[in-house]
Amino acid sequence: MEKETITCACGHVNPYGTKLCEKCGRPLTEEEKNTKVVDMRYDGKAIRSKTYNRSVVDKVWNFFSSVKVGIALIIITLLAASVGTFLPQEFYVNVGTLGDKAAYYENTYGTIGKIYYALGLSDLYSSWWFQILVGMLGISIIVASIDRGIPLHKSLTNQRVKRHESFMKRQRIVAEGEVANSEQTLAAIEKEMKALKYNVRRDGDALLAEKNRFSRYGPYINHVGLIVFLVGVSLRVVPGMYVDESMLIREGETIEVMGMPGYFLENDKFILEMHENDEDGPSGEQVRQGVNVVAKNFQTNAKLYKQPEGALPGDTDNLELVKEYSIRVNHPLQHDGYSLYQMDYRLDELYTMTFDLVNKETEKSYGQLTVQLDNPAATYDLGNGSSVEILNYTPDFAGFKDGVPQTNLPVPDNPAFVFKMTTPDTPDGETSFVAIRNTLEPLGENQNMLKFVSATTRNSSGLTIHKDRTIPIIVVGGIIFMIGVAIGSYWNHRRVWVQATAEGKLLLAAHTNKNWFGIKKDLDIVINAAQLPAYVDQLDLNDSEEKQEGDEA
Amino acid sequence: MDKKKKRLITRTIILALLVVAIAxxxxxxxxxxxTSVLQVGDQAPNFSLIDLEGNKHVLSDYEGQGVFLNFWGTWCKPCEKEMPYMNNQYAQYKDQGVEILAINIAQSDFEVQKFVDQYGLDFPVVIDKTKGVRNAYNIIGLPATILVSPEGKVTKIVTGELTEQQIGAMMESIKPQ
Structure with missing residues (x-):
């Protein structure tokens, strides 16, 4: 059976687990009675979880309340997070399909990469177990703060001025001695303490001077900040809060912006500028980076359009121009919380091809045609009774299958055509297969041919689309956290108890949660002014005074 | 209320809330x-696309009919394989209130027209020039087939090649009663 209460000699009933009586401060446990200096952490209050341990809920609660468990969770999370930095995470790997990703890790990092990928470490931060780990850390922070913060708050707000002698004598700093007139001395102390900006309370022949109590709340405030931070990060999974997409857009194209429904982007031009070499070779930036060519500017001249209100996906009638902007590195196009960043590019994709229809023998030209590869026409009229018809077009020719040209991809990496050429001299038409460095005449010898004249290319720009509505929450969390740290670090809770004892002596005790040197300086002033006996540091840690600091709530 | 009971309830509520949030x-x-875009049971995102003849097709205009949406490209071999099957089944189900909309992903009119002519496709073929419909349906791999019930709900999402039998069964499933 667990005990429910402890009754102190003063008659006050304390909850089980209390170390120092809530009312008078007498030590209640054998352990406390035998120590020279009392444990003032949480002001001797019972940590709530230590009090009850009956139901499953209580057991779970107590598990998370434990500081040991909390520290273990922090260490495990740190170790796990660091494993995720061994190799690049998946979102930094620029490949398309899942199979490509697996292959990428194996090819780039060998067996280690294969194992890393197979274990799911390549997407560690999105894994269920990592999130549960961070979640458990969150629970630990909240539960431990409630368990310690609430009793501490109660104890600090219900402090009595008069404490039992045994409590005072067990403080680290104690002074005891005769004074001529205790009432006068108490009044002098009160005056001095007030001058030092202490709050002073009196209760008969007892006095309590206290300063910077709020600093005890520092750790709890920074825990609140951490929780706000965690909540902010978690909100990324809520639809509409966080967008991180990327897309490749060719010059001249207008396509819908990934992750930004209803918005369209037109790429007018992609510009890549290099630092130029001087006559005597590389200079400036080239020399500094040890290379011959250094990029100076990546730029996409873009137009952002929006569909009219209520328009359906796919409907591109009446697009409204929202913004015209030159997207450069670190100068994203920003609209409605979205930012479009310059990230990537592809140069020189074939765009148009120009051919000359000529007679093979005489080299007489019947005229030229230019095929726009992303929008070829069915027939090209060259005038004077000559024309060219495209019977088949494969943008990325990959051989024949059953006599039909096949294509690998929809992009014009290796365009091939089957042309039908008609001239006044060959009114029935001649068929020719034309690919790069390859011409076939499947239906017999032709009189005419299409001679390649020139080609133009265009560039593609790679953009990423970013939106993060959680940033303000994360910033607020960070600010709260820092305020908590500052409060807990730069201010100390100092208390001085003084009372006249029954034997006509004056007893003084002092406590601070940090910086004993600081409170001793205050005491020196007070003792000097009030003609008190000198104090004793019961731990007498003159040269190792930092030892005890930093871990009290 | 009893202090102990109150404590138990508070603790249970706090722990439950935290667990729910993490879950x-x-x-x-x-x-x-x-799930971010499309799931079976969702209302099929409406769209408006133009076919090769210049006619506008709006999904909601087909309410009351089952719609077989097929996302494809001329370069995609499995798409090429299932197109004739779709054409065969279309002949059978078109009069029973099932429509096919084949949505090409941003290719040129020329290539799409050649493909349609080659296979003699009877159903409307529209081109998603700006890839907006592809994004709305979160299509990643081709071919992708989405079944839309006469009520406009998504009833099936399939990525990958289908057999003629499967196509027939799928059309049967969205036939209006």
Whole structure:
């Protein structure tokens, strides 16, 4: 059976687990009675979880309340997070399909990469177990703060001025001695303490001077900040809060912006500028980076359009121009919380091809045609009774299958055509297969041919689309956290108890949660002014005074 | 109320809330790619696209009919393979209130027209020039087939090649009663 209460000699009933009586401060446990200096952490209050341990809920609660468990969770999370930095995470790997990703890790990092990928470490931060780990850390922070913060708050707000002698004598700093007139001395102390900006309370022949109590709340405030931070990060999974997409857009194209429904982007031009070499070779930036060519500017001249209100996906009638902007590195196009960043590019994709229809023998030209590869026409009229018809077009020719040209991809990496050429001299038409460095005449010898004249290319720009509505929450969390740290670090809770004892002596005790040197300086002033006996540091840690600091709530 | 009971209830509520929050985050992350846009049971996102003849096709105009949406490209071999099957089944189901809309992903009119002519496709073929419809349906791999019930709900999502038998069964499933 667990005990429910402890009754102190003063008659006050304390909850089980209390170390120092809530009312008078007498030590209640054998352990406390035998120590020279009392444990003032949480002001001797019972940590709530230590009090009850009956139901499953209580057991779970107590598990998370434990500081040991909390520290273990922090260490495990740190170790796990660091494993995720061994190799690049998946979102930094620029490949398309899942199979490509697996292959990428194996090819780039060998067996280690294969194992890393197979274990799911390549997407560690999105894994269920990592999130549960961070979640458990969150629970630990909240539960431990409630368990310690609430009793501490109660104890600090219900402090009595008069404490039992045994409590005072067990403080680290104690002074005891005769004074001529205790009432006068108490009044002098009160005056001095007030001058030092202490709050002073009196209760008969007892006095309590206290300063910077709020600093005890520092750790709890920074825990609140951490929780706000965690909540902010978690909100990324809520639809509409966080967008991180990327897309490749060719010059001249207008396509819908990934992750930004209803918005369209037109790429007018992609510009890549290099630092130029001087006559005597590389200079400036080239020399500094040890290379011959250094990029100076990546730029996409873009137009952002929006569909009219209520328009359906796919409907591109009446697009409204929202913004015209030159997207450069670190100068994203920003609209409605979205930012479009310059990230990537592809140069020189074939765009148009120009051919000359000529007679093979005489080299007489019947005229030229230019095929726009992303929008070829069915027939090209060259005038004077000559024309060219495209019977088949494969943008990325990959051989024949059953006599039909096949294509690998929809992009014009290796365009091939089957042309039908008609001239006044060959009114029935001649068929020719034309690919790069390859011409076939499947239906017999032709009189005419299409001679390649020139080609133009265009560039593609790679953009990423970013939106993060959680940033303000994360910033607020960070600010709260820092305020908590500052409060807990730069201010100390100092208390001085003084009372006249029954034997006509004056007893003084002092406590601070940090910086004993600081409170001793205050005491020196007070003792000097009030003609008190000198104090004793019961731990007498003159040269190792930092030892005890930093871990009290 | 009894202090102990109150304590138990408070603790249970706090722990339950925290567990629910964590479960939500883990679940959302795990299913992010699949659910963020489209799921069986959702209302099929409406769209408006133009076919090769210049006619506008709006999905909601087909309410009351089952719609077989097929996303494809001329370069995609499985798409090429299933197109004739779709054409065969279309001949059978068109009069029973099932429509096919074949949505090409941003290719040129020329290539799409050649393909349609080659296979003699009878159903409307529209081109998603700006890839907006592809994004709205979160299509990643081709071919992808989405079945839309006469009420406009998504009843099936299939990525990959289909047999003629499967196509027939799928059309049967969205036939209006």
């Amino acid at each position: 939500y985050v883990v679940y959302s992350t795990a299913t992010k790619d699949k």
